[in-house]
Amino acid sequence: MAATLSMADIARLAHVQRPVVSMWRQRAVPGAPFPTPRADGRFSAGDVLTYLSATGRGNNPDPELTSDLTVASSSATDPADRGDLLTLLAARAVLGADALAETDVEDLLDDVEALDPDDEWLFSEVEGADVERLARTADAVADNSYSPAEAYEQLLAADPDPSGLTAPLVDLLAELTAALLGEDSKLVDVAGTATGTALRLAADESLTPPAILLARDLPSDRATARRTPLRATLRRYRVHRCEVGTVAMEDDxxxxxxxxxxxxxxDHTDPARADPAQSDPDHTDSAHTDSVQAAPATAEAFGLIDDLTLQMGPGTTALVLGPASILIDELPDALVGQRDAFLRRGLVRAAVRLPAGLLRGGGGEHLALWLLAEGDSRHLWAGDLSGRSLDAATSQQLLDDVVAVARSERQRAFSILHRAEAAKVIALSQSLVALDVSPADPLPVSAADDAARMAELLALLAEPMPDPLSGLRPEASDAGGGGHGSALSATLGDLARKRLVRIISGYRLPRLPAGTLQMWTAEAVATHLPAGVDLLALTTAIPGAALTAPDDLVFTSTGTPHAVVDAGGGSVVAYPARILRVSPTASCSPRAIAATINELRPGTGIGKWRSWQVPLVSGSRREVEDVMTRIQAWEDQTRTRLAQIGELRRLATRSVTSGAVRFAAADCTHPEPAPVDEKGQ
Structure with a gap:
């Protein structure tokens, strides 16, 4: 392997942006000139390391440790060598070997064969690798990484698949999947198209690792099996120590x-599907190519989805990702019937056009997401995120909406999805998101009812708010050690390890009828408004379900973290919400912890709660809780007022704008009855 680096490689090695390296070349350090490029414009890796060590430039404290990985990831490295390095890193990861260079090649093959006796994912690759030449490089890359698995992923990222998904979309799919998975259920990765999402879930220490099935077409012969790309998928799972079962697409x-x-x-642009003759510009123009390939691609896509629906039973859901041109946009008459068939069967519960730019290769293509499940066959929930970015806030809104649709939660405000009549969508054969899908108010309300309710709300808003902190005033104290900057804190992970707090996962509950037992769902925690569930239905579904204790903290870590203190206790908590129970001997305030969690930025979520810094109480815990409880009372009053104002605004939007209700000036000093004409009107 040529130990040379490009300017971009140097930037990655030094942990800086590419323009910074150009500035280094222009602004030399006395006594340490920038390395001289070779004839091909690249730089000796040794010279670069000497330069970084002498100047101290860059943000990498020890670039020599990561130089082997940088060289291996460089575009100048032979792709065949990089493939062999990936194979050797995989072997080291699954074998738990300390050093491949110290292992005899035949012994290495014997060890790999013992793990892969049927040669399904690794043996042929190790057998064909140049082990003797590359073993030391593989060892260096692995030794200077957190783990061989991390080194494998970093080297794999050197040749990114342009059709691969960006991190925000993978995170969204992982959080959706985590919210939809039930107890003792399975996660099916169809044809290795969701490996990144499955591995994202498996890496979350706060979740029980799901049982993963890899669904694939069975190869016709052994030679074909050795060439299938699913070998790499299985290998990647094994590198991360994920036990994966395999199942044929046609099996039950x-x-x-x-x-x-x-x-x-x-997609019809997938190079793996394209006919070489059609993709050659000397044979045909691009417009003709698109028209020729679109129909087979659409038929293949809907054929795959149809196969998936045959595997779905009660309580099973599917998340299907694909081009918006197939799943959402208007289709030709010859193809739209295939999509309408799924709508008629009531299997498409939600359909969303996603923002552009969610593929690693860039471009303006829009992807779309379908939620498939049994449910209300009369309605479709559709949403369009065109022109928006998939930031943390948008991801959280979409996550909440899709989960609510999957759980048939109607009594909530949807942020992105809107309900459409399935029959109307089918009849017009247009884009699934092109319609005015705002549902009409199913229950007509009289103007008198609206006026009476608005008068009631105005009276409530006019009432003075009591002051929970009346009679108290803040005073500086010497006990704090000189200011808030010296406040003590600890991570939740440390507190959990010391048994000062206990984390209890919420229950994966089926859809249950409403009732009087308080229930904290993820949405309820975010809004501080608990839902209600029938106690008998709960005990039937989850016999012996444990409830919260007074002052238990309930929190969520997906998307934007939220927390609430259940002061009275006696509530059931639904996954993905969790209970945080503070030990009576801990110097911690549940309400202070909740306030800290609610201040965390979006994206601090899935799997990160162990690293959250929370405050410790250096004085009287009872005094802190008393103050925080009083402040919470202020917040609860304010939240109630805001809810009343929101209801007043909605009523005014409906009735005042239409002229059904008007606000007349009140004359409280000389009220007179309204004039009545001869007809009594």
């Missing part, structure tokens, strides 16, 4: 309730 998957199927349908 026997999925329990709560299972989730993840699939991505093909």
């Amino acid at each position: 998957w026997d999925l329990p309730a709560g299972s989730v199927i993840l699939a991505r349908v093909p």
